[in-house]
Amino acid sequence: MEAKNKLVVVGSVAVDWVITPSAEREHSVGGAAVYFAMAAAWACPVQLVGVIGGDFPATALADLEAAGVDLQGLERSDGLTFRWKGRYHENMNSRDTLETHLNVFERFSPKLPESYRGAGFLFLANIQPSLQMAVLDQMSTRPTLVGLDTMNLWIDIANDDLVAILARVDVLTINEEEALQLTGETNLVRAATKIRGMGPTTLVIKRGEYGALCFGPDGALFAAPALPLESVVDPTGAGDCFAGGFMAHLAATGDLSVANVRKAVIWGSTMASYCVEGFSYDALRGLSREDIEARYQRFVDLTRF
Numbered sequence: 066m067e068a069k070n071k072l073v074v075v076g077s078v079a080v081d082w083v084i085t086p087s088a089e090r091e092h093s094v095g096g097a098a099v100y101f102a103m104a105a106a107w108a109c110p111v112q113l114v115g116v117i118g119g120d121f122p123a124t125a126l127a128d129l130e131a132a133g134v135d136l137q138g139l140e141r142s143d144g145l146t147f148r149w150k151g152r153y154h155e156n157m158n159s160r161d162t163l164e165t166h167l168n169v170f171e172r173f174s175p176k177l178p179e180s181y182r183g184a185g186f187l188f189l190a191n192i193q194p195s196l197q198m199a200v201l202d203q204m205s206t207r208p209t210l211v212g213l214d215t216m217n218l219w220i221d222i223a224n225d226d227l228v229a230i231l232a233r234v235d236v237l238t239i240n241e242e243e244a245l246q247l248t249g250e251t252n253l254v255r256a257a258t259k260i261r262g263m264g265p266t267t268l269v270i271k272r273g274e275y276g277a278l279c280f281g282p283d284g285a286l287f288a289a290p291a292l293p294l295e296s297v298v299d300p301t302g303a304g305d306c307f308a309g310g311f312m313a314h315l316a317a318t319g320d321l322s323v324a325n326v327r328k329a330v331i332w333g334s335t336m337a338s339y340c341v342e343g344f345s346y347d348a349l350r351g352l353s354r355e356d357i358e359a360r361y362q363r364f365v366d367l368t369r370f
């Protein structure tokens with residue numbers, strides 16, 4: 066594939082401790098960049114930037130490699146991998162963060178391999194905004210499309226850096242509550258208008274089991290449902306898998322038309338629907354293109370009238 070179809074992602078690479086109302090996994094491989102890459106790599110070449118400590122499981126590296134993810138930009142450092150611990154509420158729609166330990170991310174200074182710098186697509190997945198900026202600054206040419214995700218912690222403790230990077234991106238994917246928190250609004254439509262004034266021309270607001278709202282580059286609104294599922298095992302990473310499916314479709318097709326951005330929202334929803342069916346990226350492992358395309362079709366059927 067040509068550089069114009071390559072997709073670089075920077076973000077957390079983590080060992081999580083996830084507690085749901087019915088189960089718990091103490092060493093659950095996660096991190097925004099891991100989920101993103103596992104959801105994107107079937108569709109286009111993905112190049113990952115991040116850092117791990119000596120405790121990161123070799124099996125997870127093998128899974129990423131088997132999925133075809135380029136790990137040249139994944140630094141191995143002394144110390145512990147980023148760790149996050151969270152507990153879901155009874156309805157699985159909301160959760161409390163119990164612990165966040167940046168560990169090796171505290172001293173991380175990303176150095177982009179030469180082969181990453183000309184990629185056409187860049188996603189700045191959730192991590193300190195200063196690291197997102199450092200990666201964007203190392204691209205040799207401005208990518209065709211730059212996307213970004215963030216979360217409440219960075220809105221709270223790194224707001225100036227976040228505002229600075231937001232001014233330089235095309236697409237923001239963000240949770241409903243975080244969109245309100247970022248803008249100080251209580252209404253989503255007003256929040257979306259404010260965010261689109263801060264830089265991103267396209268805004269995707271993630272609403273968990275209620276799906277996603279996309280405010281397109283033309284300002285028009287598109288709503289996508291989430292797939293109604295009988296059992297949700299672990300919602301961790303659903304937002305990152307959404308972003309992976311969304312960006313990979315745009316990178317693979319190179320088509321940024323409004324109609325194709327809407328399709329990308331459905332590809333994102335498709336990958337998120339797999340993510341929640343297992344802990345970690347378990348349900349994404351080993352999927353075939355046919356599996357994924359059949360599930361995409363279920364979304365098409367779900368919304369056709």
Ligand code: AMP
Pocket residue numbers: 077079080081094095096097148149165191192193216218219300301302303304305306
């Ligand atoms: P999501 O469920 O899409 O919000 O993403 C969950 C992933 O985000 C988990 O695997 C965590 O390791 C990771 N995560 C949690 N807090 C942070 C943070 N402050 N910065 C970066 N990644 C985080």
